[in-house]
Amino acid sequence: MERRRFLGVAGLAAGVTVAAPAVARAAPRVKWRIASGFPQSLDVLRGAGTLFCETIAEMSDGAFTATLAGPGEGAAPSDAADAVTRGAVEAAHTASCYSTSKDPAFALGTATPFGPNTRQMAGWLRSGGTELLDAFYARFGFAGLPCGATGAQMGGWFSRDVSGLGDLKGLRITTAGLSGEVYRKLGAEPRELAGAEVYASLEKHDIDAAEWAGPYDDQKLGLQQVAKNYLYPGWRGGAVAHLFVGRAAWDELPRAYKAMARAAAALVTETTLARYDAGNPKALREIVAAGARLKPFPRDVMEAAYKASQDVFADLYEKSPDFRKIHESQAAFRNEDLLWFRVAELPFDVFIAQMQARG
Amino acid sequence: MERRRFLGVAGLAAGVTVAAPAVARAAPRVKWRIASGFPQSLDVLRGAGTLFCETIAEMSDGAFTATLAGPGEGAAPSDAADAVTRGAVEAAHTASCYSTSKDPAFALGTATPFGPNTRQMAGWLRSGGTELLDAFYARFGFAGLPCGATGAQMGGWFSRDVSGLGDLKGLRITTAGLSGEVYRKLGAEPRELAGAEVYASLEKHDIDAAEWAGPYDDQKLGLQQVAKNYLYPGWRGGAVAHLFVGRAAWDELPRAYKAMARAAAALVTETTLARYDAGNPKALREIVAAGARLKPFPRDVMEAAYKASQDVFADLYEKSPDFRKIHESQAAFRNEDLLWFRVAELPFDVFIAQMQARG
Structure with a gap:
């Protein structure tokens, strides 16, 4: 549509119209229990689960809600994912790599040594990686939504x-x-x-x-x-957290709530990464000062x-x-993307770092 | 709550319960027109606007929708933002920097020479940056949601x-x-x-x-x-796109729809960045081959x-x-974050690039 005409016509209509629809349709009530694989001490990752719960509740006006709990004393980190597999909870917010002992492929959902950095992992996940992981997770009875990221860590x-x-x-x-x-x-x-x-x-x-x-x-x-x-x-280069959702709970979810869950997970990922990026420099200064x-x-x-x-x-x-x-899929994406990073991202970042180091 | 008990109790309840609420409440119907500042040729950025529209429609089951149009032939890039200011459309998906001639502060919402890279910009936006920009945008009659990112570009x-x-x-x-x-x-x-x-x-x-x-x-x-x-x-180091929403349209938006819009914008940002990260390496290879x-x-x-x-x-x-x-706020965040990038992110990325260059 040509823009001038679009704007002209559009200007005649009311901006926001609130009207009762022909048939009042009730939003289905869905209540999930989410087992968290992260202790309270990891407040950003644990908080990512809380933020997910708050976001879906807000988007659905309280119709789609979830409560977050765990882990209990002495629970192994992989317990949260196991609770989904055996149907004790609808979902778990955890790290895929906690289940690596079941199958090494679980490591690939979180991070691998000398594997993709945060940005490359996010790129791969949105370029077929999520679907590949999901097909693997299905064998354990759940769907996986990437939901949180840490950025690079320390040695x-x-x-x-x-x-x-x-x-x-x-x-x-x-x-x-x-x-x-x-x-x-x-x-x-x-x-x-x-x-x-x-x-x-x-x-x-x-x-x-x-x-x-x-x-x-x-x-x-x-x-x-x-x-x-x-x-x-x-x-x-970075680590990703996942929301594992039991297949039955996911399949029963109305289409609108699936969209809410996916978007909430993206918001959570962006927010946790930002919280680490804001918190790590200060903590590092204090650690070195100590x-x-x-x-x-x-x-x-x-x-x-x-x-x-x-x-x-x-x-x-x-x-x-x-x-x-x-x-193989992850490495291929990373290697190709790295060629581009070597041209645009890294020379920019390295130059700025040099300028800052010079003072 | 202790986790063992939580899981035990939880196991007794049905996973997904669908029941008519006491009072059937109608979802308010909201229909926006969004002027895009991006031509069809920029299919990722233009597509980001389309994805935003699709996502809110899906999340709201068709109650909160938007149509995307523009720019028309000969329209200046800043026209989309102007259309919001004068109330011709509810929102515009565009780049803040297109309005730099009105006030140089508009550049800061998108990118500045030798300023934050993509990750540092995202961190700053979620650490008070969005609120600072929003207070500035309010003078022009709109609220701003970061909605799309390009990653680093070429010289x-x-x-x-x-x-x-x-x-x-x-x-x-x-x-x-x-x-x-x-x-x-x-x-x-x-x-x-x-x-x-x-x-x-x-x-x-x-x-x-x-x-x-x-x-x-x-x-x-x-x-x-x-x-x-x-x-x-x-x-x-990277550029950010914005969804500018007219203050009246934003203020009239039900709380649930505001949450949907924010989460949809995060999903759009993640998706556009991934699309550029997937598309840039191939295009670069072809450009050099040509x-x-x-x-x-x-x-x-x-x-x-x-x-x-x-x-x-x-x-x-x-x-x-x-x-x-x-x-000042943006530079302070970037400089502090850069100290951390110089320790963890850059040495990792540079090492991997060296290993790849070695073959």
Whole structure:
């Protein structure tokens, strides 16, 4: 339609018309229980679940609501997803990677070592990635909506100085998912610990190091009090949280509520990323002011870890056809996108960083 | 609530209950006309407006709808925003920077030379930036919802080789908003042209260069056919589109529809960015295969442009109190966030780029 005419005609009509429709239709009432895989201490990720609940309630005028609960004391992080599979709750807000022990392909929904960064992951998810993951999640009885993002994280806390690859030999490090496999190939001894145990284990020297999250979350755990060296960068370019919805609950959802859930999840993702981007710099300053030694991973460690991650992926290709299928798609998108990032995004970002460093 | 108990109780209730509420309440019917500031040729940005309309209609079951139209032939890009101000339409999907001639502060809603990148802009918008912009937009009679993002763009197309700052002397370049002011300080002669005129003007040598967008959009305009040198990076780290909604239309909107509009805008932003991230690499490959010379801006040009941008901002501080207030907030957020990017995001991204370059 030609614009002049459009504006002309449009100007005659009332802007907002409120009228009773021919048949008053009741909005169906839907009430979900959402199990959260995130403890209260991770207030941004936990808060992402709360924001999702608030947003759908507001959009539906209270007809589509959800309550968020968990995790209970001692519950494994994967319990939230399990609760969906067995039908105990309609949905879970959690990290896909918490279920990696069931199938390594679960790691791909969250982050992989040296995999896509936050932006590339978001691009892949909206370019067929979500559908691929969803087909995989269906085997466990749920649909997955990406719902939250952390941005890049830190390499972690190390009690001992890491000045080269040799320092990883026998290092007892707690980490999650595939990072542990990479560390194992480098001669370290990965341990799985619940979040609540990390502080005490570092303090008692039961472990030598902990890959946790970023400054905002790490500071809350107080890790700067029990380890000295804070290494960067993390090996995952960013991590994504998911809302897992039981297939029955999802299929029964009216089309309008599905659209609300998808849009609410996008709003939640944008908001959590912004909260981390606002909170991490301040926390990092305070952590360093409190005495942490901020230092980069030695180059030989980075290169060996990168190579080890490729070996880990090759191993997993043999073990899980789903991992292979999804990882190949994710890697192809990332590699292609990276060519563009090397032209436009990175030269811009690096130039600005240089200007800022110069003062 | 303790999680075990929560799950136990929850298991007894039906998942989805559909029941007629005590009083059947009609969803108010709201119909907006949205003027788009983007032509059909910019199918991602124009499509962002369409996606917004589709999303609110789906979420509201057809009660809250909008039609998208414009721009007409010969309409200035700022016409869409003007149509909102004078009440001819309820909303406009456009770029804030198209209205920079009214007040330079309009540029800050979209992008500024050497300002925040896409992620930092999104972080600032959700950390008080949206409210600051909104207070400014209110003076022109509308509310602003960030609704779409492009990611980083290219430096543009140059008929002549640019091997140093001297090559910018007298360069007739078409560009938008504050980039033009930066070019002017570097001795170039910026020209404002409508998008439809760029191709012909380059072909006829009426201009020597054009800063347009990124490969996906540039390719559609066919700029690779009329200029040889394709320079990177663009001076804006990313650009944001806005949905401008007339104050009356916004204030009359039921609370539920406001929530729908905000969430739909977030979904649109995520989707457009992903579409550019998916489309730019392919377009760039094709543009280079067709003979374009892809090359970085010379270092002296980048540094002089950076310095000139600071001078442009200082000038604008004198002219517009709104520009000063909003820019100070935006710059403070970006600078603080950049410290964190220099630790976690950039070292990760640069390392991966190095590994990819090595092959």
